[in-house]
Each structure stands twice: as C-alpha cells, then as structure tokens.
Amino acid sequence: MADKTLNVICICGSLRKGSYNRMVMNALPGLAPAGMSIKEAPPFSEFPLYNADTETGSGFPAAVQKLADAIRAADGVMFVTPEYNFSIPGGLKNAVDWVSRVPNQPFASKPVAIQSATGGPLGGGRMQYDLRRAMIFLDALTLNKPEIFIGNCSQRIDAKTGQITDQQTVGFIRQQLAAFARFIEQRSGQH
C-alpha cells in the first residue's frame, strides 16, 4: 500500500431514507483496508431530468458540476445501488447522463467498483452489467472481481440497526474493497 490515502467517493443509487443500499454504503468505511477513505459523493437528488436544452441554455446545474468535480478529484468511485426493473435506477442513470456531458468528463480512466443490494435473490446482477456497459462508454476502469451482489437483502441487513448481519457478505465486501485498493494503485499514473 502506498503511503498516500486512497480517496474513494460512494454514490448510492437509492434515494429513500430506509435504503438497504445506503446501509451498505454507510458500512463501507469500517470495512475498508488501511489507507482507503470512503466518503459519500455529493448528492444527485436535486438533478433535473437531463435535457440538452438545459445544458445549452442555462448550462450545467451547480449540483451536476459538484458531483463531476468530486468524481474527478477522487481516486476511485464506488456505486452502491439497487436494481430497478432489471436495470439501473432512473435517478442514478440520469445522474450518470448529466455528469457524462461535463467537459473533460470525469469517469474517463477513473477506477470504479459496484455493489448492489436487492430484495430479489439475484442481488442486482442485471443492473450491474448495464452499469458496467455505461462505464465502458465513458472509458471508466471498472473492477471485474470480486463482484458484490447482496440478494434477499432484508435477511442479510438489519433494517432497524443498519448493520450487515450476514458475516459472509461482510467478508466479501472486505475482499472487494481490498481488491479495489490494489486496482486503484496499479492504475494510478496510467492516465
């Protein structure tokens, strides 16, 4: 591990207060390897629906610019998000679409990792491959393995305390974060 702290920002794809994905995101700092800091990204909840007329008229909303700047400044980006209708939640996709339009778009060459928690048994696998596809177009560097699919999430996360109770899930998340730290370090200096 290099002596520099790896600064990772985390984008939660669910906006609801009781979100299981938000609970997972909140657990990440405690599961990260030494030398990795994980903080929540600036919110996308106030982004308008993407409209090219807004972009060319009044320009990028301040909240879009703020998220884009945070992504550009981070060493890595973690998505923790549910799957909606077998794909990326609309709000999150809208956020990616807005950010992708900012000049010098910030996902280019950016290490990215994905986690998902869903009520269904597959844990968001279909969404993850759609998000990976969007990241390919944006030239992000998305971590391949380990993958984190938290299926049947209400049985693995205690909604009252917000704790991940399933220790196998905790172990997988630790492994992914350690792999993400190595992935970021290996790619630093390549762009």
Ligand SMILES: Cc1cc2nc3c(=O)[nH]c(=O)nc-3n(C[C@H](O)[C@H](O)[C@H](O)COP(=O)(O)O)c2cc1C
């Ligand atoms: C619009 C919508 C679509 C959903 N589609 C899926 C789906 O395709 N696959 C799945 O496993 N769960 C699906 N769910 C259930 C979510 O996985 C579940 O509500 C989950 O708790 C949402 O994440 P959150 O707790 O972080 O908000 C859907 C939920 C909503 C609201």
